[in-house]
Amino acid sequence: MYVMNTQTVLEVRGLTKNYEDARAVEGVGFSVQAGEVVGLLGPNGAGKTTTISMILGVLEPTAGSVLIDGINVQSDRQEALGRTNFSAVYAQLPWNLTVYENLYIFCLLYGVQNARERVRELLREFELGKFADINCGRLSSGEQTRVHLAKAMSNKPRILLLDEPTASLDPSAARIIREKVRAWTATGAGGVLWTSHNMHEVETVCDRVLFLSRGKILLEGDPKTLPRTYGKENLEELFITIAREPLSLELE
């Protein structure tokens, strides 16, 4: 019988997604430990968002399983999703509700105890106090991203999925987001799965990276040493090679 490490917050096993005419993800397997930020990288169409969708239970895998904190997403969806949360550029919060209302509603959806107190904590933690009564639609991109991140932390998740969380942010706002995420993972409360196309950011924030290409994990390792292993100067060069000629790396 498989015994899961108690610090493993996300375990993905043999995840496969076939559509009628194509295979989007094939046999993807990896884990994320508490206190760890793992980068899920790859060119457009590599299968990143498909993988994240399956982890979030909004897409049914053809094969394989996802365990969040040891709980199977498919067989115990509510319990598993109660221990996760996410933020993505394509998932906005209602623009016509205030920051406070949005955070409060999501605290209720995630079954957070003492929801009002938790919202006050989040407003303090993410320096959103002065925006509490402002509709989300009136905030700048950077402020909205902070609200999304606050929402994503509302239930103190064991695994946090961040799909390009700093896309469209200026460098200063992006740095604040990275620092918040790093500070949270340093507490060991949970782990992060982070996707980004900004390789400099990935080197800064991720402990480990997984390169997806054509639905499979092609490479895995430390973002600081992985490029040299494959004779590349930096992560960006490695990324470009994977995007253009993944077969050359598969052969290595």
Place this chain on the structure above:
Amino acid sequence: MRRNPARLAGFLWVVLDIFLWGFITKFLNTLGVSGLDFIALFLGGIILWNFMIRVQQGIMTAFFEDVWSRNFLNIFASPIAIGEYLAGLVVAGVVMVLVSLILMLSIAVGFFGFSLFRIGMPLIPFFLVLFLFGMTLGIFVIALILRWGPSAEWIGWPLPFLLYPFSGVFYPVSVLPLPARLISRLLPTSYVFEGMREVLASGVFSFSALAPGLALACLFLGLAYIFFNRTYRMIVRTGMLARFGAEG
């Protein structure tokens, strides 16, 4: 309304509808040809009909607010159960319905001297049947939109009007040609409006005459829920839910 001007438009439409039918019926009453109280018959019909439409549209609007704001994935990736989500939409819809109903009743009494409460206790089962059928239409339309994407919105708004001629809102079902009469017998709404006319004409309410309408409303609600569940499972399997959330 401050949060969504679309809701305000819905209420304005209700006000316009009641005024329009109020003036038409007032005119018909002045003709005095039949001895019928057109105000009671027509305004009673339009208030009950609008009640059902507002239930459906209230549920739809609550759903669309998540779609329009691209909040869809946030909801479906949370631990909320599908039944809880639907219940939330119904509760949000009920608020819209209550505001509409108060508006309609106030205008009917204030401007045309017609109180729906003249119908008395039978109003409760009438409202119940219409509420259940409005929920059915709302859930059915949401399932269609999930299946076909946000562009299928156009199906939702006119759907009740396809049932309008068969529901006997303003005339007895018996005036319909036979094939249309058969369709109307399958609609819970036709039993409500037949019952309303009976109560207004004779003061007699027959629950046994309404019972098939209530049974049909329950049956259709159950079928709509099953259809919604199957559609949801299908879009999770095919990836349409993930795409819908991203594209909404």
